[in-house]
Amino acid sequence: xxxxxxxxxxxxxxxxxxxRRELVRQTARRSLTRRRAASRAIVVVCGLAVAVSLAPxxxxxxxxxxxxxxxxxxxxxxxxPTPPGIPGGGISNAIVGSAIVVGLATAMAVPTGMAVALFxxxxxxxxxxxxxxxxxxxxxxxxxxxxxxxxxxxVEPFNHYSGLAGSFALAVLMLPIIIRSNEAAMGAVPRDLWxxxxxxxxxxxxxxxxVVLRGSLPGLVxxxxxxxxxxxxxxxxxxxxxxxxxxxxxxxxxxxxxMPLTIYTDGTxxxxxxxxxxxGTALVLLAFVLVLSIVARVVxxxxxxxxx
Amino acid sequence: MAPTxxxxxxxPQLTPVAGVRAALERRRARPGGRAYAxxxxxxxxxxxxxxxxxVISLADGSSQAFAHSGLGLLWSGTWDPAHLRYGAGVFVLxxxxxxxxxxxxxVPIGVGTAAxxxxxxPRWIAAPLSVLVDLIAAVPSIVVGxxxxxxxxxxxxxxxxxxxxxxxxxxWFFHGPALGPSMLLAGVVLAVMILPTxxxxxxxxLSAVPVADREAAxxxxxxKWQVVRSAVIPGGRTGIEAxxxxxxxxxxxxxxxxxxxxxxxxxxxxxxxxxxxxLGSAIINTFAEATPGLDRSAVIALALxxxxxxxxxxxxxxLLLRSxxxxxxx
Amino acid sequence: xxxxxxxxxxxxxxGATIDGATDDASLGAPTPARVTAPRRDVATVDAAVSLxxxxxxxGRHQVVRDVDLDLVRNQxxxxxxxxxxxxxxxxxxxxxxxxxxxxxxxxxxxxxxxDVYARDTRPELVRSRVGMVFQRPxxxxxxxxxxxxxxxxxxxxxxxxxxxxxxxxxxxxxxxLWDLVKDRLHSPAVRLSGGxxxxxxxxxxxxxxxxxxxxxxxxxxxxxxxxxxxxxxxxHLAADVTIGLVTHNMFQATRVSHHTxxxxxxxxxxxxxxxxxxxxxxxxxxxxxxxxxxxxxGEVG
Numbered sequence: 001x002x003x004x005x006x007x008x009x010x011x012x013x014x015x016x017x018x019x020r021r022e023l024v025r026q027t028a029r030r031s032l033t034r035r036r037a038a039s040r041a042i043v044v045v046c047g048l049a050v051a052v053s054l055a056p057x058x059x060x061x062x063x064x065x066x067x068x069x070x071x072x073x074x075x076x077x078x079x080x081p082t083p084p085g086i087p088g089g090g091i092s093n094a095i096v097g098s099a100i101v102v103g104l105a106t107a108m109a110v111p112t113g114m115a116v117a118l119f120x121x122x123x124x125x126x127x128x129x130x131x132x133x134x135x136x137x138x139x140x141x142x143x144x145x146x147x148x149x150x151x152x153x154x155v156e157p158f159n160h161y162s163g164l165a166g167s168f169a170l171a172v173l174m175l176p177i178i179i180r181s182n183e184a185a186m187g188a189v190p191r192d193l194w195x196x197x198x199x200x201x202x203x204x205x206x207x208x209x210x211v212v213l214r215g216s217l218p219g220l221v222x223x224x225x226x227x228x229x230x231x232x233x234x235x236x237x238x239x240x241x242x243x244x245x246x247x248x249x250x251x252x253x254x255x256x257x258x259m260p261l262t263i264y265t266d267g268t269x270x271x272x273x274x275x276x277x278x279x280g281t282a283l284v285l286l287a288f289v290l291v292l293s294i295v296a297r298v299v300x301x302x303x304x305x306x307x308x
Numbered sequence: 309m310a311p312t313x314x315x316x317x318x319x320p321q322l323t324p325v326a327g328v329r330a331a332l333e334r335r336r337a338r339p340g341g342r343a344y345a346x347x348x349x350x351x352x353x354x355x356x357x358x359x360x361x362x363v364i365s366l367a368d369g370s371s372q373a374f375a376h377s378g379l380g381l382l383w384s385g386t387w388d389p390a391h392l393r394y395g396a397g398v399f400v401l402x403x404x405x406x407x408x409x410x411x412x413x414x415v416p417i418g419v420g421t422a423a424x425x426x427x428x429x430p431r432w433i434a435a436p437l438s439v440l441v442d443l444i445a446a447v448p449s450i451v452v453g454x455x456x457x458x459x460x461x462x463x464x465x466x467x468x469x470x471x472x473x474x475x476x477x478x479x480w481f482f483h484g485p486a487l488g489p490s491m492l493l494a495g496v497v498l499a500v501m502i503l504p505t506x507x508x509x510x511x512x513x514l515s516a517v518p519v520a521d522r523e524a525a526x527x528x529x530x531x532k533w534q535v536v537r538s539a540v541i542p543g544g545r546t547g548i549e550a551x552x553x554x555x556x557x558x559x560x561x562x563x564x565x566x567x568x569x570x571x572x573x574x575x576x577x578x579x580x581x582x583x584x585x586x587l588g589s590a591i592i593n594t595f596a597e598a599t600p601g602l603d604r605s606a607v608i609a610l611a612l613x614x615x616x617x618x619x620x621x622x623x624x625x626x627l628l629l630r631s632x633x634x635x636x637x638x
Numbered sequence: 639x640x641x642x643x644x645x646x647x648x649x650x651x652x653g654a655t656i657d658g659a660t661d662d663a664s665l666g667a668p669t670p671a672r673v674t675a676p677r678r679d680v681a682t683v684d685a686a687v688s689l690x691x692x693x694x695x696x697g698r699h700q701v702v703r704d705v706d707l708d709l710v711r712n713q714x715x716x717x718x719x720x721x722x723x724x725x726x727x728x729x730x731x732x733x734x735x736x737x738x739x740x741x742x743x744x745x746x747x748x749x750x751x752x753d754v755y756a757r758d759t760r761p762e763l764v765r766s767r768v769g770m771v772f773q774r775p776x777x778x779x780x781x782x783x784x785x786x787x788x789x790x791x792x793x794x795x796x797x798x799x800x801x802x803x804x805x806x807x808x809x810x811x812x813x814x815l816w817d818l819v820k821d822r823l824h825s826p827a828v829r830l831s832g833g834x835x836x837x838x839x840x841x842x843x844x845x846x847x848x849x850x851x852x853x854x855x856x857x858x859x860x861x862x863x864x865x866x867x868x869x870x871x872x873x874h875l876a877a878d879v880t881i882g883l884v885t886h887n888m889f890q891a892t893r894v895s896h897h898t899x900x901x902x903x904x905x906x907x908x909x910x911x912x913x914x915x916x917x918x919x920x921x922x923x924x925x926x927x928x929x930x931x932x933x934x935x936g937e938v939g
Contacts (some may be wrong), residue, residue, distance in 0.1 A: 017878075020805060024796060028529065028846075031795025035762070039533035043428045049420030050437060053507065056443045057501040061463050064451060064457050116353025122348070134359040140622035141615060144591050145366065148611040152365045156600075172358055179355070228771040231446025235564040236588070240595055260450040260564075267454045268568060275458060281590035282451045293446045297439075306917035519775035524839070527733060528790035528846060530767035538793065542780040 064282050071280025080248040084274070091281050093248040099255035101242060102231050104252060105170035110224055113178030114170075121177070121186040121212070137178040146172050148238030155241055163252030166242035173234060174227040181226065185219025186212050213229050218299050225296040229289045235260035259285045363615075370609035372602055381609055387574045387590070389598070390414045394606040396587065398576050402491065403586040403617070405577070406566060406609055408471040409495025410502055415552055417499075418506030424638055426514040427508070427536050438511065445504035456497040461488035461569060463506030468492075469581050482577045489571035492580040497565050502555040509554060513547020546628055553625035560618045563588030683727055686711040686850050686880035687732055687768075692745030694736065701727045701741070702910040707899055709850060714872060714881040716918065719901035719933065724902035724910030725884045728901070729852050733768040734761040749850060766794050768850045769843030769879075774859045775835035777827040777842070784823040790846040792836050806847045812878070813841035814871055822920065835865025840871065850880045856891065869894050888934060892922055900930045
């Protein structure tokens with residue numbers, strides 16, 4: 001089979017090969033400068049992309065800290081809000097409200113989530129797949145839809161905003177995070193450890209307690225902390241369930257204040273004093289969430305170090 | 309097993325082995341194991357009930373509105389509760405436009421960042437940088453919304469939006485008064501929030517391309533970028549598509565930050581600089597004032613529409629992720 | 639130091655000499671004999687690739703030290719030895735693949751006249767003269783057979799369609815794959831069997847017309863029939879390309895190679911070193927170093 005190039009050059013076969021080799025060499029050499037320059041340019045462009053990616057984080061952190069610092073003081077954290085126009089108010093109601101709502105939500109979501117995670121980690125089969133699918137679906141549900149759900153179930157029938165309804169909404173929000181992270185942590189415990197425990201004749205629950213939970217504890221803690229961090233910052237679901245309050249209330253059976261709500265209501269007002277309070281609250285919230293995330297990461301790091 | 313001397317001498321029920329065996333049987337028969345199974349199944353059932361209950365309660369709550377307005381509720385462009393005319397069209401349009409702006413901004417920047425972190429950056433710098441990029445995801449959306457409203461909005465009103473108005477080609481997109489709160493600003497804020505998702509998932513997709521493919525391209529004489537272009541990007545394409553889809557799903561679900569910067573105007577926007585509304589922002593803003601009954605039912609209908617759209621997009625993303633994993637093991 | 643010519647029929651071709659052991663006479667302990675590769679100035683043999691004093695270090699761990707080796711032009715040189723002794727590491731110094739993995743290479747590597755590690759030498763150019771075939775077949779999964787074969791040419795800037803088709807046909811012929819794929823050049827490469835994929839990778843490497851082809855255990859992931867086909871291919875290819883072949887299978891070395899270099903872990907049991915280098919005939923029939931003798935008789939590795 002003669003080749004087109006061979007026809008073009010009209011050379012015998014070994015000379016075609018030599019000609020081809022020379023042509024490839026030359027092309028490679030000549031194109032190299034261009035190729036390397038292009039490569040370097042792309043790397044620079046991607047480096048710029050990284051800079052652009054980090055810019056919002058820097059801006060967010062700087063502004064929140066800079067503007068929030070002015071509002072921060074001991075009284076800010078310990079006093080209840082004052083009527084508009086009167087200085088000296090604080091966000092103690094929001095802090096307490098957040099603590100109550102998120103605390104109740106954690107109490108509801110963590111046991112349920114861990115039970116489901118155990119279920120998924122142990123069983124195979126269509127039921128487990130369906131549950132896992134449901135968890136994946138729930139991760140993607142907008143938080144406002146979960147809030148409306150909680151509203152329809154716990155607020156409307158009683159005609160009464162309540163911290164409980166908010167806790168329920170946040171618990172539903174936290175469930176998929178807890179389930180998936182806990183399942184992953186439990187699944188990381190090697191199967192032969194389970195089976196060794198079962199083979200010794202121990203009851204399932206005992207095996208779980210001593211082998212699985214102990215082995216996956218760091219992963220469980222990380223997952224749960226991250227879920228809490230997420231819940232503390234959520235606004236939409238608590239807006240439609242606990243409604244917010246300017247008074248200091250601590251009963252979950254009625255409307256409560258919460259930090260995200262304070263930020264929302266005060267931040268959207270055109271008055272600088274209100275906006276100041278919003279920034280202060282944002283700083284407190286941000287600091288809390290970041291501390292939780294860092295602790296979660298450290299715990300996860302300890303997990304990695306231990307298993308290596 | 310040959311009987312031991314002891315077993316030969318003692319009656320069978322009294323031998324040590326039998327004793328141990330009996331003790332174990334007794335423990336196994338105790339109902340403690342049952343309680344544990346109830347706990348597990350109960351948890352699963354409770355969870356399933358919650359998910360099903362979510363869909364049912366939204367459907368039920370919105371039924372009144374659908375009965376009143378029919379399917380026109382989904383696309384009609386008029387939202388006028390005072391005259392009992394409900395239509396989600398404007399909000400759906402707003403949702404789609406802001407999500408599109410967010411994607412157009414976040415995907416190139418995010419994929420570029422992922423490529424840098426995964427392919428070009430030395431290892432000692434890639435790890436801390438990616439931690440930093442991830443950190444934005446930890447910031448509560450209310451804080452991002454506050455920053456967008458009080459910091460970005462004036463900057464946009466004074467510099468960014470007039471800048472876009474000056475570009476002749478883009479006039480169709482950018483015209484009208486530059487007030488700050490706008491579809492553009494909402495899109496930018498959304499982009500900031502979905503960026504970590506795009507970066508993390510794209511990075512996973514790119515890193516998953518086997519070293520062997522990269523080495524092959526390298527050994528043939530390719531430059532760093534050539535290796536990425538010919539081996540890594542084709543190999544990671546499905547993963548990146550999944551990343552974009554899932555980021556889109558995340559953008560759709562974001563409500564509070566958008567509500568703070570979009571301006572909340574319930575008419576169809578004619579320009580990116582105009583204020584508008586999305587499904588999420590509409591729900592948040594109309595919820596408090598909605599009178600019980602038809603009004604509230606209409607708002608719940610909006611939530612249902614948002615839920616369905618988000619669920620579809622997320623399902624698409626999950627399917628893409630699964631097909632990528634299947635393709636790799638095939 | 640006494641130097642005497644190596645025995646055996648291959649001696650005339652390679653001009654290898656064996657240095658007797660002397661060194662520290664006061665200790666009285668003989669150091670093991672080392673076979674040195676011919677010096678470049680002797681020029682009795684044409685070395686397509688030459689390594690002098692090459693060591694490779696990863697972090698604090700020196701993987702292989704002080705290797706003097708030649709790949710004789712248009713012949714097959716096998717690098718054998720137990721795993722972990724640095725054979726693959728040494729192979730990869732020739733095409734500068736350690737630039738990416740963080741290994742530090744010291745010593746001199748020359749491909750023809752080109753100093754591979756000179757400061758102004760571009761690694762991409764080295765790699766277009768030195769091709770590589772890897773342990774597991776790694777065709778680009780998203781590309782067709784044709785696109786795979788010409789991938790190297792395209793990466794190096796060749797655009798002419800005529801040249802691409804010509805090179806692809808020639809490379810596929812050389813890899814004994816043309817008849818099998820000529821009618822489905824544009825079907826996906828992953829549909830080929832493992833052995834065929836490996837031949838495709840060989841074709842891909844050959845298309846760039848390299849002077850040297852490095853093969854890193856190319857048959858270890860293949861079944862015996864595919865292995866036999868590739869061994870046959872290697873012996874034919876050697877006429878056009880210099881081949882450096884890493885293999886853990888010493889019988890394969892006896893079947894296809896003209897020269898053999900034996901690597902082993904040194905006395906410190908962490909760093910590999912070149913124990914003996916000579917013609918395949920000599921290494922396997924008359925090994926000089928006791929360690930080589932142990933290896934080829936199956937006692938070690």
